[in-house]
Structures are given as structure tokens and as C-alpha cells.
Amino acid sequence: MAEGKADEAVVAGRRKVWRDECVKLWGIAGPVILTGVFQFLTGFVTTAFVGHIGKVELAAVSIVNGIIECLAFGLLLGMGSALETLCGQAVGAGQLGMLGVYMQRSWVICLATSLAILPLYLFASPLLRLLRQQREIADVAGTYARWSAPQLFAYAVSFPLQKFYQAQSRVWAVTCISAAVLAAHTLLNWVFVARLGHGVVGAAIVCDVSWWLLNAAQFAYLVAGPFPESWTGFSRKAFHSLSGFVKLSLASAVMLCLEMWYYTAVLILVGMLKDPEVQVGAISICMNYQLWTLMVAVGFNAAVSVRVANELGANHPKAAKFAVVVATATSFAVGLVFTIISLVARKQLPRLFTDDDVLLKETAKLGYLLAATIFLNSIQPVLSGVAIGAGWQAPVAFVNIGCYYLVGLPIAAVFAFKLTRDATGNLVTFVYQSMQGIWVGMLTGTILQTIILIVIVFRTKWQKEAMLAEERIKTWGGVVELPTTQEAS
Template sequence: MACTSKWQAPAPAPAAGTEAVGSGRRKKWRDESGSLWRIAGPVILTEICQFLIGFVTAAFVGHVGKVELAAVSVVNGVVEGLAFGLLLGMGSALETLCGQAVGAGQVRMLGVYVQRSWVICLATSLALLPLYLLTSPALRLLRQSAAISSVAGRYARWCVPQLFAYAVNFPIQKFYQAQSRVWVVTAISAAPLAAHALLNWLVVARLGHGVVGAALVGDVSWWLLIAAQLAYLVGGSFPEAWTGFSTKAFANLGGFVKLSLASAVMLCLEMWYYTAVLILVGCLKNPEIQVGAISICMNYQLWTLMVAVGFNAAVSVRVANELGANRPRAARLSVVVAVATSAAVGLLFTLLALAARKQMPRLFTGDGVLVGETAKLGYLLAATIFLNSIQPVLSGVAIGAGWQSSVAFVNIGCYYLVGLPIAAVFGFRLRFNATGIWVGMLIGTILQTAILLVILFRTKWQKEAMLAEERIMIWGGGVELPTIQEGS
């Protein structure tokens, strides 16, 4: 009988070059992930500390009464949302300029950049002052309830010092982030938060000063934060980037304003989208319950959004640094790693929101009806949390690369020509109330995210590196830069 051999030739060993390429790619991914986390981690903690200032205020005011919670939420979401978004956007011009200047080794102009941004942001705060002083009639004009408008107007007037604190805060934070000086800022942000919680307990809970007391506590907390940041800036930690106040801050303001406005429009269109949603919800029947439910959900959403904001800042710095240094492939790798990592973290928060959708409203209120209405929105909240783990990272790429103007047009179309009209139809015409309005908002965000992903997929990073070089030559003094490193 013939026997059949089971011997087989051994599979050919993989080429040494293939193993080296795979190992090299994994190392680049690990290195880039480490670089992102070194920026994102402290920024996340900083954003959480600063966000918790408003979160703690809402938590204490929520136990004063439903109208007070709705009023403070409307001011935070509408009035401060408008101001916060505009000033954050104006300050975000520094992410493009400072980040690309650091990548090119031109740190000498960073101090002048931040001073120019202060001038522009403080002037913008003065222009926004009437909004704070006339909050009550403005809300009535937007058909908000009389009770909510009255309390909101009183609260907003006492929040004016926070408006000017924002104007100083955002430029100086971008100055620190561009140079990866983020851990000190995290420590600076933690101390005012502790003071804020203690003062709210004393002034609002124990002494019963209500919304006015909450506003005054917020003013003190924000200016403690600003004072600490300024002390660190002028204390000698930035010998090259900060050489003192200069009259150059008032030079070429026209061009700087244009760049700041482009950044502001892009970010404002995103932040005001949520403001518009709050206004729509305020026009529903029984607005105290509807606004309260939406506001509680948005507070949780914003809390989880801090992680994505950390990656927004990190990828903005990394993309700007790499483009400024003429390393387009490294910039592209930063985008891929940041989106993948933030999405993975967002998935964890999404699952947590689904599991705790019936318990989390009780932190803000003991009203059973409000708790029930908030729990109904839990599924939409979870979907929004996951989507917002990706979208802000894409916006960070746009800022780092200097695409603010183009993304602004995308935001107008997706948010205001698609999302809000659908929200109005679902909420009012089809009578789905707050749920319908949130669905419309979500549709607009999905469309915007999809378009940004397509833009990223089609981006030619070598061209972006050349544009960054031109930008640095214009704003930084015309220094000879290295040629593009195709292998980077």
C-alpha cells in the first residue's frame, strides 16, 4: 500500500523589511499616542476643572428651585454661550499661529500674539456687555417665559465680571497649549474649583443668597483663576516667548482681527447651535420642565465633551506643530491617532450614559417629573456623547491646519439649514417636543461630521505644509524654513 506523506514545505519567512516596516509603524503610532496624551490629559483635567465651575453652580441652584435652575441654565446656554463661543473662537486664532510658529522654532512672537488677542477679546467683551445687561427683555423677545426671563436677567447682570475673565483666559490658555505647558495650568485650575464649591455651599446653600450669590461666587472663582495664570506668565517661565508688554500688540490688528473672526465664526456656529436648541425648547409648553430636562442632559454631555475637547486641543497643537515644521505625514498620523483614541473613549462614556440614564438626573433635582423627563432623553444623550467624541477632534484638525473659514460654511449648511429646521418640525409640527428638537440637532451634527471626514480623507498634507510655511512667513517675520520632509 502506498503511503501518503503529510510533509509540507515550510511557509516562507516574512521578509525582514516587512517586519521592520510593521514595527516602525507601531512605534510611530505609540509615539504619536504618547505625544497626544501628554497634551490631551492635562487639558482634559483643566477643562473639567473649569467646566465644573458652571456645573457646581447649576447643582447648587437646582436645589433652590425649578425656575432658578431653568434661568441659570438659559443664561449659561444662551447668554454666556454666545459670549463664551465668540471669545473662545477669537482666542483660537492663536492655536493656528502659535502652534505653527512653535513648530517652525519661532517662539519670539508668541508674547505679541497673545497680547494682540487680549486687545481684540477685551474689545469684543465690551461690545457684548449690553447682552448681559439686557438679558431679561432679550429673552422675552425670544418668547421665553416671564418667570425664567426675570430671574435670568438678574443672574446675568451679576455675571458681567466673568465676561471679561473669558477674554483674558482663552488667549493665555492657547499660549500655554502651543508650547505644551499644560500641567501647570491644570494645577492652577484646580484651586479655584475647590474654592468655588466651598463658597457655593456657604453663600447659596447655607446663607440662602440664591442666584445672585451664585453669580458672585462664579465671579470670584474665575478671577482667582485669571490671577494665577497671569502670575505664572510674567514669573519668568517663558524667557523667549514672553518678554513683557509691547506696543507691537497694537500693530497689524486689522489682519489679526480677520484671522480671529474666521476662528470665531467657525466655533460660534457650533456652540450657538446648542444655544438655538435651548431657545426652541423654551418655546414649548411647560418650559420649566422641558428646559430643565434638556439642560441637565447638556450638562452631562458637556462633562463628557471635556475629553473630546482635550483631544481637540492636542490634535490642534500636534497638527500645527508638524505642519509648521514641514512634516506633513506626521500631521496626518496625528489626525488618525487622535480620532481613533477619542472615539474609543467616547464609546465608554456612551455605555455609561445608557446605564445611568435614570439615576443621573437626581444629582440636579429631586423633582420626580423632571427626573422622568430627563431619563426619557437618555438614549439621545448617549448617541450625542458618542458623536461628540469625534466631531470636536475634527474641528481641532481644522484649527491646527487653518481651515476655519471653510469649516464655517460647512457648519452653516449642516446646523442652520438642515439641523435646526428639522428640529423645529419635529418639536412643534410633529409635537415630539424636546425629544424631536434633540433629534433634529443630532441629524445636523451627523451630517457635519460626515462632511469633515470626507474633507480629511481628501486632504493633501504636503500642500497644507506649504500653506503653513507661507502663514509663518507673513506673521512671524520671514525666516527661512526647511524644505518639506516627505518621509516624516
């Protein structure tokens, strides 16, 4: 009897530990997912209103969003992600006073980066013509891009602020602010684009106003919010130790951008197939579904990076390892649900986007590959979040280069094209109609990356990572007094 009660107590204790970690995980992941949805819908609303102006305007705004905005957004979001490592570990170590300084250093680096890529916005029209875009579309896109330039600097301010809040698990405020800004953004578009007819210039200005309104509200929360220790005002320390910050920020940016540009390269390959309108349409529909499921995984990415960074900074390596297990298992379970839905409804889901029978048929062919991708994306972003929380951005960037660009894309290209001989016997290339083959190549790169990340995480010596976190905090501005409490089991 005594042994039975002891076993029950052990099981109950393990369930409580698991439940407590799930609460911490969802407390970050939930609002981050909602914030991502609200900010994604900001661009969606703009595109929807512009689409009612004309086809040229819609194409122009879509090109700017898909190429120029995507580049800037990914680069600055990646550079801001360095704060997930530094602020998260500083919170765990109890060095809250360094968070404001870290954020200001990130502002300096991100604003300098924005200034460096500003020419992309100012000279968008000639750049797009160089990429063989239609002249009329390129000219309208250039106008929209020039008026959208203030958004570039808004990203540089916003992303470090959001990482500052995430590291302290203060994310619901950002979610509420994002929801309010989305409502204001929709209203402003209705007034200035739909009613007053200010066209793409009006749409761009409304986006600028919305993003800076988001920043103003976030900064107001920073000043008036409960951050007496982590925010003490602007400091000259923001300009100290920038070299180490730049290296980590660049590694974070490269790590994230390599993943984002991978899908852009896949779309370029698909566009070179025979009958590209159908092929690009089919793969775009699938990627749209994948994007919505990926938002959930990105929430877990942010949550696990915060949890790992916090526990390593607090010198709790076992708790950091346990957070990885819980986050991976939870995201896996959610991803499995999405995978089953995509398989069961693979023929019905495309009808939300099109009634074209040919496009429906081609999209349905990708159903099984889409399901496999969704399943993998329930695991891979969590492992990337672990890498960010532990500060592994640089080695993982090299993993991404090898898996995506040295394996995935070459395989996709091989499946997309064949070599044959013409009438004179010379080797020529012709397009092989294999959209599925391109996706298989993309999937191969993702599978390889996921396997490597699993091996890295499995072989990680978490005690050593906790020591590295302590050294990182000491190097970049803190005197660490680590907690002496017993580690979480």
C-alpha cells in the same frame, strides 16, 4: 529568518511611532480635559449654592448662565481659538518670539469684543423681559448679570493665555491652577453666600474674584515660568497686522458659536412642544450626559489642533497627517466606550437626576439617539480640531451653517410641527409630540457635517497646507527658518 526579523523590526518601529504620538496626544488632551472639568464645576458650584437661596434666584442665575454667559463665553473662547492656529504653527516653525505678540493681539481683539457685548450684561433685565421671561426672574437675573460683568473681561484675558500654553504643550500648570481656583471658589461661596447670606450679588462677586484669581495665577506663571523666548514683555507689535487677526478670530468664533447655538435652538424647539416641562427636562438630562462626554472630545480637539499646527509649522506634513489618524482613532475608541455605557445604562442613568416616572420614561426613549450622538461626538470635535490647527475656520464655518441651520434645524422643525386645517378650512400649525423627531433632525445635521469634514480631511494635500502655514507665519510677523530634519513617517 532575515526577512522575518526585518518584518518584526518594521512592526516594532511602527508601534513605537504610534506610541510616541499617543504620548504627545494624551500629554495635551489629559490636562485640557481636567481643566475643562474644573472650570465647568466653577459655574456648577455657583448654581448649587444659589439654588439653596430660592427658586427665583436659581432660575435667574440659570437663565444668565444659559443665555448671556453662554453667548459671551462661546464668542470669546472662539476668538481666542485663533491662537491655536497661529501659535501652534509658530512653535513648529521655531518662531517662539512671535507667540507673546500673537497673544497680545488676541487680548486686544478679545477685550474690544468684550466691550462691545457689555450692554448685554448691563441691560439683561429688559432684554429678558423682551424674551417673555417672568418679570421677577428677569429682575433678579439683571442684577446678577450686572455684577457678573467683570467675568466678561476675565474671559478675554484667560482664553488667549490658555491657548498660548497649549501651543507649547505647557498645560499641566493651568490644570493645577484651575483646581486650586475651584477649591477657593467653593470656599468663598460657602463663606459669602451660605454663611453671610449675600445672595446673588455675593455669588456674582465670588465668580468675578475666582476668574480674576485664575488670570492672576496664569499671568504669574507666564512671567515666572520657563518662557524666556516666547514671552519678552509687552510690545507695540500687538497693534500691528490686526486686520488679519480679526478675520481669523471672527471665523474661529463663528465656527464655534454656530455649534453651541445649535443646541440652544434645539432646546427652544423642544420648549414649544406639548407638555414642555417633561420634554425639556428629558432632553436636558440627555444633554447633560452628552456634555460630560463632550469634554473628553474637546480635549482631543485641543490636542489634535496643537499637534497639526506644530507639524505643519515645522514643515512635517506626513507627521501632521499621522497625528490626525492617531487622534481620530483614539477618540473613536474612547467614544465607543461611552456609547456602550449609555446604551446599557439608558434606563438607569436618568435616576441620578429625577425620580419622576414620566420623566424617566421620556428620557429612556432618547437613549438610542443619545448613544448615536455621543458616538458622533467622539469624531466630529477631532475633525474640528484639525480644521483649527490647519487654519480652515472660515470654510468650516460655512459648512456648519449649511449642515446645522439649513439642514438639521429645518428637519427638526418639520418633525416637531405639522400643518393641519381648522374648522373653517384655514391652515394652522399644531404641535406634534415628537421630541425624538427633533433629536433626529439635530443628529442629521451633525452626521452631514461629520461626513463633509471627513471628506475634506481625506482630500487634504498636507504638503500644500505646510506651505500655507509658512506663508501665514511670514505674513504675520516671522522670518521662517524651517527645520531641515527628515519628516516623521
